[in-house]
Amino acid sequence: MTLQEYVANAERLERELAERLATIDPATRIDAVKGELRDWRAQLDQLQKSITTVPPDGRRDAGIALNRVRKRFDDAMHAREAAAPARTSDATADLTMPARHPWRGGRHPVTLVIREIEEIFRELGFTIALGPEAETEWYNFGSLNFPPDHPALDAHDTLYLGPGTLLRTHTSPVQVRTMQRWAPPIRILVPGNAYRRDFFDPSHAPMFSQIEGLSVDEGVSFVDLKATLTNFARRFFGTARTRFRPSFFPFTEPSAEMDAQCGVCGGSGCPTCKGTGWIEILGSGMVHPAVLDAAGIDSERYTGWAFGMGPARIALSRYAIPDIRLLYDSDVRFLEQIAR
Ligand code: DAH
DSSP states (O other): OHHHHHHHHHHHHHHHHHHHHHHHTTSSSSHHHHTTHHHHHHHHHHHHHGGGOOOOOGHHHHHHHHHHHHHHHHHHHHHHHHHHHHHOTTTTTTSSSSSOOOOOOOOHHHHHHHHHHHHHHHHOHHHEEEOOOOEEEHHHTTTGTTOTTTTGGGSSSEEEETTTTOOOOTHHHHHHHHHHHHHSSEEEEEEEEEOOOOOOOOTSSOOOOOOOEEEEEEEEEEHHHHHHHHHHHHHTTTTTOOEEEEEETTTTEEEEEEEEEEEETTOOOOTTTTTTSEEEEEEEEEEEEHHHTTTOOTTTTTTEEEEEHHHHHHHHHTOOOSHHHHHHOOOOOHHHHHHH
């Protein structure tokens, strides 16, 4: 573009601006004015870009012409802004209306429980480890000592993604992934989602959060398991009593489930604890040597203990919530009573 053409373009834009401004009602709000002139602004920006096509000895004058248009525009906008009616004189604003409450976000009850559990275990030297939710059959079952077609698989109504891959049915596969990556001593806490083909009922959800714990070192015994988990329960539930019951998991031997006294009824029996006075808190046990071997850890030298718990179930007893579905309905009227 020659200098002459460039200056002519700038002058044309300047004329066009004056014509268009004359047609816009002076009472129009500034953002609406700018909106109406958007295509004009685009032309101005385009003109600025095309300055590089002007021969170098003409660029200075081209720049002066461009800046004059730009200044016309800025001045016009400032003048309009100063003249625009103040918002309070807007006839539709009712100043006697109560102010609208600012919307404050809060953490979900299950997140609150997870954070609190993390904090207690962090003080005991545990770090957070994470793993994938789309998992292989081997990590989810095989490495954890589930024999193929074993009845224990029935408890895990699995959602398969394809041959050999699935949505993890528990956070336990992260035990193996962690042991493959790091040498003992290992102390990890694994919060995360797990999935099962379960019905949505008062105590089940097809997607739910779990927290896995794992401690592996030389000389670790069931004493460490019981002492640590009892300490945790005392910290988390206050004075609530706990009890251990023998149980079975393919990946632990021996296995135990820990119950805490029901927080809703205080142990006298109610629908939340199905009349027993106790709430199941977690499954636990000594890591099976086959699991250590599968992860490449010397099971002659090292031992470990592990646990898995459901923070949503724990939130039910902590906050005396009668139905797990309340936690997943996203009804703010319910959630805001607990969220912090
Ligand atoms: N993975 C088990 C489940 O989802 C829970 C569990 C039990 C985890 C015992 C453990 C454990 O680490 O030792 O049912």
